[in-house]
Amino acid sequence: MSPAPITPDAAASASPPALLPPLPNAMKSPTPQNFDDIFHKKFMDIIQHFRENPHTGPLTQKDRKEFIDRAYYQTDDVYFGRRPLTDHEIKMRALTKVFYKVLAEEPWSDEWIRPHDVERKLSRFEMHKDSAALAAQHGIHTPREAIAAARSAVITPAQIALAQADPKLRTPRGPWDDIEIIYIPGTVSSHATNAIDRNSTYPISVSSVAWILQTHICRDMTRPFAMANKFVTCADTEELSKLRKFACNICDYAPHLLDNDNISLLIVLLILTRSEICKRFENNGIRIEGSTISHRRAECMKQKLGWKNADDRKPFDNVAQEFQTRVKNACFPAPRAHRNPPRKQARKSSTSATPATPPIGYYASPQIRHPENIPYPVNSGINIPAPKFPMNFHYPGPHLLEPAMPRDDNVNGNTTIKVPPVVALAEQTNDIGSSGTEPMDLS
Template sequence: MSSENQIAQTAEGDDLVWDDGTPFDDLFQSAFSRFVAAECTTGQITREDRKRLIKAAHKEAEGLYYPADNTPGFPTIEKQQKALTKVLYQVLADEPWLEDWIRDPDAERKLSKFEFHEGSKALCEKYGFRIPKDAIAAACEAMNQEEAPNAGKEGAERVPFDHIDVIYIPGTVSADATNAINRTEIYPISIESVANQLVHHPCRNMTRPYEEACKLLATSDRDALLRLRKQASDICDFAPHLLDNDNITLLLVLLILTRSEVCKRFEDHGIRVEGSTMSHRKGELMKHALGWTTSQDKAGYDTAATEIQKRIKALNAPPPKVKGVRGRKPGQSKKRKIDEAES
């Protein structure tokens, strides 16, 4: 959902009109447009303003659509829809596909970062890439240009982004621990692969998060579940920085893959991340990004993740064994043999 489209949809009047048949996403659009109109007369808002107004509009729509979620008998499916909708609206607010989420080399030690692979430094110097963030941003721009109609300049040299590699350095407890990481054991990732995950982020073209949340919860088609698993796995393999403790994409991935599966994929690429670290990151996101502080707040998300992961795991499960019907074997029964012996 682009800022321009959101700003163009200006609601009439000062109050949000509500009836039981109004879709959640329409409630949000009306609230967001009204907030923008009240604050901005030029039609331009900053990224921070946009983020703040998305969260405010979602809060208002949520309060109208789910006014009684704490009452007894509130259905589990509605708790799940509410939780996943909040996650997806946070995605709209954060825009995790932006290059801003890629840390500079001098980032705080507890945050992850990319480093150029030793074998790619000559190419980086040739094309003027000072830090990995610059190269990834350039690769994203080139990829977007290639996908646009009549894009690109004839005769322009194509930068070999697929030959420029980076390695992912996870956050650690100290600078010494970061320096002690054996870089030679980490599997390199091409700049093109990182950019591809950002340009094709699963939520980048999302316009109606509530509908997407409902669709995700209802997904049972084998091909659709396999696509979800591939998307989550590709993020782990090629854009691991999206799984930091402040990037909402982590909660999308943990809907599809278990914590142990995420850690296993990291381990297969020479990156050591403990399961407890993933749990901590998940908790930090829930608390600070979503405002979930109690088990009741988190329940809808956790039960949704359990159900989705169960469906995905069932794809590879062996077919259940057919249980035969027990029948009496041919021959005399034990009781009949005893009776005949006594006679």
């Protein structure tokens, strides 16, 4: 039996299904709005489902990493994936992915320290030749064992505070300050690795490496989204200085965290520039080119985060550039420019080139007296010139100033001016000795 045909009129007259009434607010489950809260809820759901499955074994480190990645991608899809994003949210999304990868991989653990017999072209630690005998006395033969032993003996900040309060509670540091290792960077071949001069590389004590790993800024991190927001918006000078010190300590004492398979490389590249990293390596006797750092960075982003092209890496690069500028301004502020620089004091001379200026200030008005026996006023002040007195003296005419020349009037009426004769200054004589041909007789 076939169903009755549906006519257009019947389809048009069909009433819509009745909608269920909305649940009251008291019956709705609270939906977290923060990224970290959403992640925590999804992560705990995954853990609970894992524990309820009777076929699963104990939770391993590999399972934990997989569950964090799964919960992150679910949270990212809910929080960022269903709406258009602003520039700030794009930056936050990129950095949140980085810090959740740090949370999953725990780069401060000992498993990221490569063994001493790893492939020759990979970077690794080696025992310093002067520390091999001391390490052997304590049953240590590899750098990885030495760092692990030093981490177990690291003095915590709480113990440091107790030691400062009571010197009797001071814990001995052991031999870990004296056992030293050196970092050998990765090269293109085993021949190039063997050619590295071990004596020029600055040795590092295993206690220093252990301290940097124990005080990693992400080791106690529980809210990666909040950590990402800190890097995007932080402007506090003290906090920026601490972050720069952390990055510099990694370059100096834990350089293995800057390998291409360690996510901490991206954390350091958020704080320091590529040239700053290469310079610190060079100061420690480790030669690494800037292109090597760029290659490690690109490889780490590709393998860890799936960023394969420049567009994928652009949000991270923008945050790094802005944050490095803030760190530079906080740690190395530029000198302030003076708008009105101090004028140079004029050189004083014993003889003044300009006339003296009159004194400036308040002075009493001049006093003018009118004595009875003087018909004109007399100035008694010092700053008003005296009145001009009438000056009556005889000025001779121009005819009196011409010199008179002697004249002689002739009978014919002609006037002759007499000129005095020229007097000879010396007359010629014929005396002996008056010429060069007739010398003087001196006998």
